[in-house]
Amino acid sequence: MPLKWMPLKWNEAPQLPRADGRIEAIDLARGIAIGLMIVSHSVSGLVGIRNVPDWGMVPIHFLTKFSSSLFILVFGVALAVAFLSHVYREDWPKRRLKLWLRAVEVWFWYKALLIIEMLPFYTPSEIVDALLYGRFGIWVEILGFYAIALLWVPLILPLWARAPLWSRLAVIVGLTSLTAWLQGLSFGGNDILKALLVDHEDHYAWGQISRAPLVLLGLLLGEALLRCSSDPALKRRLTLTLLGLGALMVGGFYASALVGGDVYAAMLAVANNEGKHPPGLAFMLFSLGGALVLFALALAGGTKAAKALMPLTIVGSDALKAFIFHIVMIFLVLRFLWQGEGMYTYPQALGVGGLLILGAALWIWGTRWMAKHR
Incomplete structure (x- = not known):
């Protein structure tokens, strides 16, 4: 029986066909997440959340909260x-090494961009303290999460690849429960360690344990996507399932x-x-529910949507480069060199965010074109 028709069983380990090239829907979904992040960072970095008008907080800044979960x-x-x-x-050892080298690259840019973020308002000693994990920044801490996650993910992938479905689901539920329990512990007064593992209300770091269920849920969705990628009927079923689940979660937020x-x-x-830090039920119902809806819409749109929204797709095809571009432009150029903090109105900051999305796409396309024509 062809793989695409095989029913999903509770005791079944992942059985994945190889992806036939890049899946543009993934790039589009990632690009949407980065686009929302750029808009949010433009507003918070140039205007400040306290200066955002009510109509900007709800619905505009409210909707950007889909970004982190997506x-x-x-x-x-x-x-x-x-x-x-x-x-x-x-070829697994080479691919595993590729992930670890990527972790080093992301960690380098995390520390470099942390300096850029802190330049205008912190002393050199405070910046060094942050570089040595004595404190955290705000806007670039998501890179710190990815740098560490890329170290442990290659170690669990072989275990995940042979684990039955019921155990993979149990791990997701178990980690979610563990996070809630660990939040009640003091970690011996070590707030930095707690922030790195399960988030801390006084720091903007992303906890590895508290965010691991999202990564593992993504692994399940990736498996489902590969299984149905060559079957339009199964793909529609997956899309509708994700839409329904996402809508149910957002509905749960409004019900509460x-x-x-x-x-x-x-x-x-x-x-x-x-x-958001640490993750609360209401926030995650809304953020993850919206993320599932956006991911489902990207799958439904497929190649046509990816081409129609080409700037976002390009941005999503090289997330690290897009992240570097927008942080440098907001915090080094606009806020530090041009001393632009507080000089922009909220509509102007939104416009800057839109231009930075286009600028990031152009930068990625341009560097690829130059590399190709050397």
Whole structure:
């Protein structure tokens, strides 16, 4: 029986066909996540959240909260598509080394961009303290998460590739429960360690354990995507399932807000990042639910949507380069060299965010064109 028709069984380990080239829907979904992130960073970096008008917080800044969950979710999807099917093949050691070298590259840029972020407002000793993990920044800490995640993910992929479905689901549930339990511990007063592992309310770091369920969920989605990529009917079923699940989660957020008695206050709390670090139930219902909806829409749009939204697709095809570009432009050029913090209105900051998305796409395309024609 062809692989694409095989029913999914609870005791079945992943069985993945090889991806036939890049899947543009993944690039588009990642590009949407980065685009929302760039808009959010443009506003928070140039205007400041406290100076955003109410109509900007809800709905605009509110909707950017899909970004973080979508970014991490697509990270897991891309790992499944590019690496999971290779863990028991001869080329796995080379691919594993590629992931570890990527971790070093991401870690380097994390530290370099951390300096750029902190330049205007921190002393050299405070910057050195951050470089040595004595404190954290804000806007570049997601790179710190990826740098560490790329160290442990290659170690668990071989185990994940032979684990039955029920155990993979149990791991996701177990890690989520473990995160909730660890949040109640003091970690011996070591707030930095707690932030690195499970988030801390006084730091903007992304906890490895608390965000691992999103990565692993992405692995499951990547497996599902590969299984149905050559079958339009199965792909539609997957898309509708993700749309329904995402809508149900967003609906759960609004239902809890109605129970609380003030829907707008709940939306404003999410827009102000309440429940983001550490992850709270209301925030994650909205953020992850929206991420699943956006990912489903990217799958439904497929190649046509990827071409129609080409700047976002290009940005999503090289996330690290896009991230470097927008941080350098916002914090080094606009905020530090041009001393632009507080000089922009909220609509102007939104415009800057849009231009930076286009600029990042042009930068990626241009560097590829130059490399190709050397």
